[in-house]
Amino acid sequence: MNALINFFTLRPAFTFFGLKIVWYLYLVNVVVQAYLYISGITQALAQRGISLEMWSPNFLPYLLGVIAQLAIVRLLLEVAAIAISNSPTPARSQTT
Numbered sequence: 001m002n003a004l005i006n007f008f009t010l011r012p013a014f015t016f017f018g019l020k021i022v023w024y025l026y027l028v029n030v031v032v033q034a035y036l037y038i039s040g041i042t043q044a045l046a047q048r049g050i051s052l053e054m055w056s057p058n059f060l061p062y063l064l065g066v067i068a069q070l071a072i073v074r075l076l077l078e079v080a081a082i083a084i085s086n087s088p089t090p091a092r093s094q095t096t
Helices: 002-008 016-048 052-086 090-095
Strands: none
Touching: 016 052
């Protein structure tokens, strides 16, 4: 219950290992979403007889969105890692 309270009150609730897991899960999610998006578009274009080369300039906004999301999530995870490294551990706070 304490971990849930820490999570919703935005206190550091993850370790560095937990942040790595979150990052890799997010990367897998981005790859799967990109694959589903691109495969869906190519199927829809193939059904209408439109070549992929005609539609390829429209990939740029999608790729910029994916890169921006990755950068924002990475930035937030690094901020969380800094917060974790600066937070006092229970052992340290008991000795002082």
